[in-house]
Amino acid sequence: MTDNFVSGDIGGTKTLLQATEWLAGDAQVRFERRYSNREYSSFSDVLGDFLGNTSALGMKPPLSACFAVAGPVTEQGIKLTNLPWLMNARVLEREFGIPAVKLINDFEAVALSVEVLAVDDLVTLQKGLPYANGLRVTLGAGTGMGVAWLIWQGGRYIPLPTEAGHIDFAPVDELQMRLLDYLRKRFGRVSVERVLSGPGLVNIFNFLLDEWGGTENLAQARLESDEAPQVSDLAFNQGYPVAMKSIDLFVKIYGAYAGNLALAGLCRDGVYVAGGIAPRIIGKLQEGGFIKAFREKGRFSSLMEDIPVHVVMNPTAGLMGAAEEAKRMLVAGPGRE
Template structure:
């Protein structure tokens, strides 16, 4: 890195990972001069992560934008599914008083959507895109994020949402029983309780505990030894080496719920500009999302089926999209 180079600091802060980058106007959002990923659970605060990232650097940081997993209120956020939070004023003071802005992680992802290129996307439904139509983002990762973009006359403006915490709406008898099972455990059952990294183990437990499926001993042993059950279940479901009915059915229910929720979100928004799937899970289960059943469930909205049939549907297949959006925001200087 050149000595004293002026740059901006961007970050994508999640319950699992925190990714930071230094970007310049000359290099743009796709050519950071420095980037690094940290395990969020290994640090007590963002400030400590920043000290490690910037330690020894001669870069002159002018301003910072962070996309954060959770609702941003008065430039403060308690990271969903993580014990520590972020306060823009505290971070600004820690960085010597430079301007710091917090974005909801889905708002940051929204800033990335107009910057995405063909190689960043997998097309599930080509549709007929309205160049100024509303755009929806559905992002199952550790939690379930939902956001949207609207055209303001000059460009697309990302908008925040906590739609992942809205009610789970079952669409068949098994999902109704799943709802009853989860209501007994949690009371309120959100979409996130089912359709997220946190939700997949809930579906698995429902199938096992109600006797609908038998959990093999080898899988139970792997789950007991794992810090995170979701990769184990997904891996077992997609494995060709050994059949695992309960894992496959768990993932099938997850995919149906994801398709139905995304279709409902598209109806609510009239998302003629497209639906984009973000988050960590969709790229890992592309083989299932590409199957005809996924779009069939997505489109199953009765009289509005023909409207949804024209909605383009994409999977964002760029793990750095959230950082891309935060970088775009900070370089704009908004």
């Protein structure tokens, strides 16, 4: 007899949903679909369409569901940070007749995927000296900046969601100080996410455009917040100086921030850099600027050399983590969470 569960990864721009059959310890994905969030007014509309498709395939209604969501989950409810959707687990249970629904932070889901990622899903920037069962941290720039810790407890890693992407941006040199001043005039308070995200990369580009405006013959106009892919195209395909400098500065800030998180948690069992941007700039991350900035922690620089650093290349890591939790919920059964 088979049972079914549903998992999902809901970001600022897209939603990935997956339906899986569970039989005698074997999980088999039966259906998966990607949705553009802008085309739907609510998550219920997305889930309703998805379950309609699984029903048409002859699948039974799911017994559990876990959805990774971009934003802070409070009492199993959330208003997404970068999307005007409201979600509530109990409402979804009643609306779709699913016995157990759980919402988790998107980087909580990425953290859950670390244990099931394949070797080929990771690119190692620093091997370090891993401590078995030591603290881990996952972070990643995409539409925003996500962070989650992983702590060993009860024989497995437990994810701890955070909103560390919204802590203050900490510049480390004169150029970054000028970037902070530039962004402060625009936003007031400047969080890490204002710099390390898709819109953050655009902020860096526009800042450098202004910095170099008096000395460079610049034909490129300022970009809008959703045009981060254009910065990458200008840098990697067109060799545009401001765009190349933007990527370099982004990587340096990224490395320093990852190092701050690793130091704050003493993450001796690894730092996992995920999110949508890292795989697209993996060549730059491997050049050394990221790790150099990661290690530059003064008296603790030698300690930083011992912390493993990996880049998660699998774009479905969040979905994998949500599926792991939905499977655990199914095995545990209602009321045994």
